[in-house]
Amino acid sequence: MTPGRPDPARRRWRRIAVVTAVVLALAGANGPWLYRFGSEKYHAYRIDRPEYKARNGRWEIVEFPEGYRQNTIHAALLRTGKVLLVAGSGNDQENFDARRFDTRVWDPVKGTVKKVPTPSDLFCTGHTQLADGNLLIAGGTQRYEKLKGDVTKAGGLMVVHNENPDKPMTIEAGTRFTGRKNGKTFVAQDAVLVPRARKRFDPETGRFLGNDAGLSRVYVEAERRGARHETGAEDNYRVQGLRGADARNTYGIAQKLALDKKDFQGIRDAYEFDPVAERYVKVDPMKEARWYPTLTTLSDGKVLSVSGLDEVGQLVPGKNEVYDPATRSWEYTGKERQFPTYPALFLTQSGKVFYSGSNAGYGPADKGRDPGVWDVRTNEFTKVPGMSDPDRLETSGTVLLPPAQDEKYLVIGGGGVGESRASTRRTRLVDLRAKNPRFTDGPSLGRGTRYPQSSILPDDTVLVSGGSEDYRGRSGSDILEARLYDPDRNSFRRVADPLVGRNYHAGSLLLPDGRVMFFGSDPLFADPANSRPGVFEQRIEVYTPPYLYRGGRPVVEGGPGTLRRGGTAVFRSPDAARLETARLIRPSASTHVTDVDQRSIALGLERTAGGVEVTVPKNRNLVQPGWYMLFLTDRDGVPSTARWVRVP
Template sequence: MQHERGQHERGQHERGQHEHGRGWARWGAAAGLSALLALTGAPGSEAAPPQGPTPGAVLRGEGSRDRLGEAEEGGPRVGAVDRRYSTPAAARRTVHDEHARHRHGSPDAGTSGTGTADAATPAAGEVVLDPAVFGSWRRTSYPLPVRAIHATLLRTGKVLLIAGSGNQSSVFEAGTFRAGLLDPSTGAYQPVDPPHDMFCAGHAQLPNGNVLVVGGTRAYPSSTAGWKGSAKVYEFDVATARWIARPSMAHGRWYPSSVQAPSGHVWNFAGTDEAGRRNTRVERYTTTTGALVAKPSWSLPQYPGLLWTAKDRVLYAGTRSSGASGQPGLYHPGTGAVQAVTGITQLSQRRAAATVLAGDATTQRVLVLGGGWPATSSTSVVDLRPATPVGVAGPALATAKAYVGAVNLPTDGSVFQTGGGTGRDTPVFESSVVRGSTVSSMAPNTVPRTYHSSTLLLPDGRVLTLGGDDAGEGFEMQVEVFSPPYLHRGSRPIVTAAPSRMVPGTAYTVTATAAGSTPVSAWLVRPSSTTHAVDPNQRAVRLPATRIAGGLRVTTPSRFLTPPGYHMLFVNDSLGRPSVARWVRVG
């Protein structure tokens, strides 16, 4: 089986073992040279996320020293990069310079292996992006320690990165599978190598904060057969940093999606089995015992875009990693009956698209973003509240892209989307915030993020971006972090007391201080566990709240909105600034 079918995709999934292939380095150079982000006036170290960046800090760019002409193979690559400059129209208006181009990079770029940025010196034609409006990007001082194909934010604040064989057949044959824990603030890394090849597994967090990993790679393709999925199941135990073997599934899964139910159990769908066939079996992982329970089957493509709805159905929104969409619909977990969901637009182009619950999960509004092939800038929206949900066209992104990284932001129901590409070798440098029907340009990412890249919200409110796998030998090892505009608006609120555990339907007091403002809202955000632009369990919920002296009285929503497990509790003030999150166990 061909791993990818897009016409922009070339070659097979498999490739060599060099971390910095030539083709990839050339991208890095093109991106670094044509886009150098210099953050000036803001305090800045990765170890100390901004509590209150200097107000008025600016992003400053230079006239482009664009060497795209030197990049090999031109064509779509140049086009993809150029499109970035048509994106931040608002940014150009802001600086009254319709013609200026800007460079982006960072002080750290030169240390990362592929970055070529030098000292950032403002020059004629510079564009200044106000970070309080557009946010800001910064590359970390450390490189990615492992090929992060899979990334999960743990309750400890560390990120579990899983490479397995990392899309390298030689590594698969050698049996040296990789995973580890990254501290995103310092770059500290602790290897926790997995006992089998978890490359292209499914995963989800369990009520106790452990990570369930189902399936992975049983075999790389040969001259006579395609990829084959593993049936193995493991739990990553956060407390001991160990892998715990669980009973295997009935059949293998490679490219499955795992969705946590309101009960806390995790339902596993789709994937390619041990013989290379589509796995239509549905298996529920029982949190308490590790037992797998067969459920009514459902035939879905690889890495289907799923989520559990408040009406206790599983939505398939038509997004997937490859192949035809089939019929989007709502699966009844008791009977297996599937109610069709029509109207989701551009279904044929929703490969490597993102599916997210947009904004407050209470509103049950689903956003489908981008996809291929060819890549589309369109979005589609499904309101899950009517008896017969129907998709409609949503607001268009500024740029066509697949491999969309999308995360819920904790303040106002915004979805931040970034990176992606029109193909695996044609990254797009563009980011925006989607809120309702409005799309607002953000500062563009400067590191390519296409296939096998990941995007996660951190507890400090920043967005971590990782990885990316071109169609050659390379893997993107630069880490880049986005600080949304809300981190550039002065002091943020500080939570002074919050519950460590919240039971659905119960009220709690949360206290917070805020300089010159008032705490006005509280959100619970389920931490990301993502791969291949898929994260079926990500969600943000605004808590019902009343203001009290020094804080808020909040009520925990039902388990259909906040499934059992660890969530990040953010308190936001009247100026739209979020606190650093507190970890709360819900359920």
């Protein structure tokens, strides 16, 4: 050893000590990051293992190319297997003002996305599947809401009267109304046609009694800004620009016109979307303007349109109407019954309509919210008792449990009216085949849940996912959990957690390959502290259920494209020996936690030489006319890829 120089072994140990100290210091400073990194890597490894996926399924995110992304509010599965994604203005005032309205058609098999011209603002429209495979779309947005602090011009409802029995009157947008007493002038924001007056005669003598004025409503705003242009009482208003008899016969009447909050306003526009041509086809407009309506198919194949906010932002007062696909026109039902907006209304096997109490928003807290069975023809409504947390049904979901023949419904979660922080963890069950139907509690969701998404699966389970504890995910309350509900056991089973939080303006639907797609989410805030405005979730997420990780799926070949009620049909399959069930599943049309189209109908199944024979139930109210996905499922719950069939 050279005198004055350290021992080499000692130098080596000194270097090791220094390196160890540095590593420990870095670990101390970055320990949480290292832990998270390791945990995330392990989690990704664990959820990708075959045994995990066979038990819990798997989630994947689908991001469209940047130019094809949109704020999807509505989604419907088309009979082509593609998905219609509708945004309209997408809850974006700038899009609305610029008249930028969006629709996409997504092919989940090829992965392609197509832009479709959108003729009106179909934001918050209603929709349902028609018998010919078209999708009926009705209603949407005429004007965005303004909160009280944002309202700068006094405004409100003007009722325009026409006392001339010989001709209707057209009031153009921009027409001015001046109060006879208050002298204040208000401007019509839209054009409106005022029908001619109706002559009244004594039914016994035939003597003329007078005219009943034709009435129309229009939203008006003050010419100038400020509180001094508000009115405090009813007044009669002259219509400027009219002369002579027209001026005498046409006038407006308005109550208080103020700087109050202005709700969204609806449109009458209606369209059928053609899934083959992939375009909107305009049909006759509804009788009433509607924003947040529900469309429900009736026993004769016509479509009932219910609720919504009208052209001046008021709840449509129970004036319900029916669309006839044969004439593409609308008629009033002749009976009035009021519901909150987006009510969950289902056609029952008796031909009556079941209202579960679920809804998605506007309407008084004490009117039209009781669940029950409604005879649309007679307007008789029979309440169904036993609902727990009845004041927390807004933003709840309702699903007709499979098979639909059992006529059992599950009401999932929900919250208080409006922006209430209240929510419920309860689910509620009702059997409409019981002698005296009554709600009972089902399994708990574990925490209060608004906006739960639910989709029926071919193996007779229901996927329930997402939602938030608070209004629109407020305070970081999104629920990243998913469960499978088993109707036979009346129980939930946790499965893989979704990757994306979904609350308001979110939904889900079953795809023909047995997977489930999720869309949307419109949080109020972007952070748990509620300090930054929320950002609309544009990513699509797809869940692959556990049954698709249990081995090869059964193959179905041949068979007819049309099935008859009460009839049979034969399908070839090399896997016939292991097939157990056959289901017709109606394609979804989903928005605002409301999907009244989806239903799964059990078919009779008999094995034949080289295939199976299925039998379709006879009840037209159960098997509504239209296109369905036919799934054949084996003894392990593994479904075939759906065959599209039509029931005329």
